[in-house]
Amino acid sequence: MEIIHSIFDLIPTQKTMVTIGTFDGVHIGHQKIIEKLVSEAKRNNKKSVLLTFFPHPRMVLQKDVTIKLINTIDERAQYLEKLQLDYLIIHPFSKDFSRLTALDFVRDVLVNQLHISKLIIGYDHHFGKNREGNIEQLTEYSHLYDFTVEEIPAQDIDEVAVSSTKIRKALNNGHLKTANKYLGYHFSLTGTVVNGKKLGGKIGFPTANIHIAEEYKLIPKTGVYLIKSILNNTTVYGMMNIGNRPTVNGKHQTIEVHYFNFKENLYGKKLTIKLLYYLREEQKFDTVAELISQLKKDQEACLNYLKTINL
Known part of the structure; x- marks a missing residue:
């Protein structure tokens, strides 16, 4: 995949098949659209193109x-690369770009620039100035400019339509299982290990303090999570x-990870942390001894949970 x-x-050398959207989360509904796009493009000797935007409109x-956002722009690109697209276009979204009318967008971008032969979009897609463009206009323009349009119906799970908004809500409410189910993979956080106050090490639970540079990245509900990372392969x-x-009278939100049976120095390293299970809400304990006791219970609960799932 070329970004x-x-x-x-x-500057495409052959006709393209295109899909458009913000694709935050690259969830199972998105994946269905992209898999169809890639499959049809290969079958028809066309190039598959996904057009997305950053910043978010x-x-x-x-x-x-x-x-x-569920994904940083780098995370979004990583997930999309797994879907075998030919091209990922991350176009800078600006006020000037937003003023393109639906007709201008179709004619100048899709037809003249991307050489489109087919557009595959999700259910209820809108585009162009003031989101004036819809499936009816796209169909009309497709006849004018000789390309085809296909709208993918809403993807459902247990009769609940999947959307990035619903995934964000699930993560904010601690419903990690639901979010991961809708995503089709484990929600993750990526950040750099920075110096903390080293309180964890003093109580037998050394932690890596994670700093996430992207302020727009969604941080899920406070609490304790079972996680996994790839460290040294x-x-x-x-x-x-x-x-x-x-x-311990903390004043600011932190993200702290304690790895089981791992004692190497991680300071300065960039880690990706996949969230597997939401264990419990954060609690205030009367003494540090009570906190240590609970951390031991948490670790035992995590290890027991790992025995029950297919890893």
Whole structure:
């Protein structure tokens, strides 16, 4: 998969099949669209193109500082690469770009720039200035400019339509199992190990303190999680606490990971942490001894849970 950072940098040598969207989370609904796109493109000797945008349009148009994304842009690219696309275009979204009318977008971008032969989109897709474009307009323009359009119906799980919004809500509420089910993979956090106060080591549970540079990245509900990472090419399990460490009068939210049976120095390293199971909410204990006792119970619960699942 070739990653291109502007629509205008792609000069296709043959006709393309295209899908468009923010694709935050690259969830199972997205995957269904992309798998169809890739399959049809290969079968028809076309190039598969996924056009996405960064920053998220809401960040630009609404100055919506509250929106948090399931994936960072790098994570999104990593998940998409696994789906065997020919091209991923990450186009800079701006106010100027948002002013393109639906017709301008179809004619200037899809037809003249991307040489489109087919557009595959998700259910209820809107595009163009003020989101004026819809499936009816796309169908009309497709006849004018000689390409085809296919709309994929809403993807359902247990009669609940999958969406990035619902996944964000599940993560915020501690419903990790639901979020992972909708994603089709384990939600993850990627960050750099930074110096902490080293309190964990003093009580027998040394932790890696994780700093996530991307402020827009969604941090799920505070509490204790069972996690796994790849360290030195080996899968290592552990538990992670997201919260304010109330027992030791913490003032700021931290992300701390304790790996089981792993004692190497991780300072300065970039880690990807996959969240497997939400264990419990963060608690304030009256004494550090009570905290240590609970951490031992948490570790035992994690190890017992690992015995019950297919890893």
